[in-house]
Amino acid sequence: MTLRQIAEVSLPTRWANFRLLGFEGVHQGSETGNGYQESALALVLGDIHNSPPVVRIHSQCTTGDVFHSLRCDCHDQLHLALRVIAEEGTGILLYEHQEGRGIGLMEKLRAYALQERGLDTIEANLQLGHAADLRDYRLPVEILRFLKIPSIRLMTNNPEKIDAVAAAGIEVIERLSADVPGSPYSEYYLAVKREKMGHISDLAPNKVEHFTRPDLIR
Ligand SMILES: Nc1nc2c(ncn2[C@@H]2O[C@H](COP(=O)(O)OP(=O)(O)OP(=O)(O)O)[C@@H](O)[C@H]2O)c(=O)[nH]1
Numbered sequence: 001m002t003l004r005q006i007a008e009v010s011l012p013t014r015w016a017n018f019r020l021l022g023f024e025g026v027h028q029g030s031e032t033g034n035g036y037q038e039s040a041l042a043l044v045l046g047d048i049h050n051s052p053p054v055v056r057i058h059s060q061c062t063t064g065d066v067f068h069s070l071r072c073d074c075h076d077q078l079h080l081a082l083r084v085i086a087e088e089g090t091g092i093l094l095y096e097h098q099e100g101r102g103i104g105l106m107e108k109l110r111a112y113a114l115q116e117r118g119l120d121t122i123e124a125n126l127q128l129g130h131a132a133d134l135r136d137y138r139l140p141v142e143i144l145r146f147l148k149i150p151s152i153r154l155m156t157n158n159p160e161k162i163d164a165v166a167a168a169g170i171e172v173i174e175r176l177s178a179d180v181p182g183s184p185y186s187e188y189y190l191a192v193k194r195e196k197m198g199h200i201s202d203l204a205p206n207k208v209e210h211f212t213r214p215d216l217i218r
């Protein structure tokens with residue numbers, strides 16, 4: 001992958017005055033010559049080279065991030081990460097555009113519709129012909145390399161993110177919990193992440209079997 005920095009600007013927010021860096025990653029084509037491009041944002045605060053910074057790799061979730069959907073925990077996780085980085089005075093939030101665990105927004109809506117008919121998040125993806133999780137973390141890892149970050153404190157409950165960062169040679173010296181309180185609308189979704197996707201969580205209220213129907217309360 002070839003990484004290109006697009007621009008660096010100031011981004012004052014309610015939490016802190018971040019530096020916002022845009023990046024484009026160009027994946028070289030295979031023998032067919034079909035390459036593709038993806039983009040990501042890095043919100044950077046403070047001196048990230050003084051000690052291993054807090055890093056959050058956040059996957060785009062339009063429904064949660066923009067519209068504050070209660071079906072998932074994304075909105076609260078995004079705010080938690082920005083707040084913790086502001087409190088630490090230093091850190092990096094990487095916002096990558098693999099919406100819907102990589103299937104895209106329209107396919108995620110199709111998956112939501114299937115969930116309203118009783119499937120869980122994994123079953124819905126599979127029914128649509130997708131893997132349970134299509135994401136890879138090459139672009140965020142390349143950005144960390146570009147920023148010359150050898151070791152980090154990673155905020156996540158997803159073991160795959162920890163493994164992807166470590167496999168790329170960036171040391172994860174600490175995992176910070178990404179737990180946020182759920183809602184009645186997200187309980188089932190969170191239980192499936194814990195029990196079927198191996199996500200780590202200190203909040204373990206209900207088991208998947210406890211639910212007689214998906215997380216949708218009409
Ligand atoms: N396909 C699909 N994607 C979903 C669904 N609900 C949320 N997402 C997407 O899931 C992504 C967030 O991933 P999560 O599995 O919630 O959490 P994570 O990023 O893997 O793990 P953490 O670092 O602990 O937050 C975002 O891209 C959301 O758009 C769903 O029901 N189906």
Ligand SMILES: [Zn+2]
Nearest residue numbers: 061064072074
């Ligand atoms: Zn979400």
